[in-house]
Amino acid sequence: MLDFRIHTFLEVCRRKSYTKAAKALHITQPAVTQHIHYLEKEYQAEFFDRNARTLTLTGEGRIFYWYALTMESNSRKIYKLLEQAEKPCRQLRFGATLSIGEYVMPRILGDYLEEFPGDKVSMLVENTESLLKKLDRGEIDFAVIEGKFRKDAYAYSLFSNERYIAVCAEDHPLSGEKVSIDELLGYPFIIREKGSGTRDIFEAILSEYSLKLDQIRKVSEIGDFQAIKYLVERGLGITFLYEMVVRNEIREGKLKEIAIENYGATREFNFVYLKGSILEEDYMTFYHFCQSRMTPA
Incomplete structure (x- = not known):
């Protein structure tokens, strides 16, 4: 059982107010x-x-x-492990960003559930934050x-490296052209x-070229990949996405990769969990299963 004063400390941190x-x-x-003073005295x-x-x-x-x-997470997990002690199945609750949840995990989960039919899997798809x-x-x-x-705050393992590319419609003025990244800002x-x-990475790439989002002629924000791809196919804008997200559309000729001078960005996908988790071994077993199914398309 977690000390109730630690619950108080975490609640103060979350609310930023006593x-x-x-x-x-x-x-x-x-x-x-009183709870906070006790903990400070206990840990000096x-x-x-x-x-x-x-x-x-403070630091x-x-x-x-x-x-x-x-500690709070492990406390919850202990209760769940005790509840499931007589049950033969494992339960995995995890999250994936939209790119990964939609384009990487479905095949891996299909293979996993075929191999471990008694296990329960719950995947939440949301943004990184x-x-x-x-x-x-x-x-x-x-x-x-x-x-x-924050890599110093979590335990993590590299999941994969993925190409991050610019794409446009087949009949877009940039289709088949080689341009500088600055030239893209006029579209x-x-x-x-x-x-x-995906948004964080796009802004980070702009920063690498000393560019900012507000320098772009017009920006539309859409939270769904299918909608983004549809709008780009219609010639209503260009976008940067992971290659795996647009691979089929490029193959079918609906979208074209934009050739950019001196550009070849790849970015990491990471498998992240809390440091010191009592279930780290289970998490890494699933991680290694995923890695065994990560084959180039």
Whole structure:
């Protein structure tokens, strides 16, 4: 059982307020203060900067926060393991970003469930930012994500490296042309929503070329790959996506890769979970199964 004072500490971190944490936990604010003081005395550290205008974790507080998240997650998992002790199946709850959930995992999950028909699998498909929040809260066990994340805060293994390319309609003015990345900015773009790994990577690539999103002539934000591809096929804009997302459309001649001078970006997909998880061995068993099914298309 997790110490109730650690629950209080995590609630304060999530709410960024003693008062709001007290309300959420149905206890008094002095009780919250007492719990935090107890933990600070126990671990001989100050967790919050009391001179800051807003409630801010100290360096020691950030370290404690990440380990407290793992303790909370492990506590939940112990209860679930005990509930399932008499059951022969495993249960996997994980998240995947849209690119991975739609274009990588279906075949892998099909093979997995054929090989382990008694296991239960639950896959949540959301953007990177949302999945990391759910991982922190223990709502999922691990996530396969793209884009930026704090590598010092999580345990992770490289899942794959994927080409990240620009595409346009077959009859677009850029089709068959070789251009600089600056020249693309004069055309309308259709991109993913803020918070998605695909969007983060696009903005990071622009930054590598000392460019910014607001330099693009027109930007439309769409949260669905099928919609993005349809609009690009109609000639309503260009986009950057992973090659695997548009492979079939390129093969069928509906979309064309735009040749860009001095460009050859690849980006990582990563398998991410909380450090120190008691189920790390199970997660890595699934990771290695995925790797055994990752064959080039």
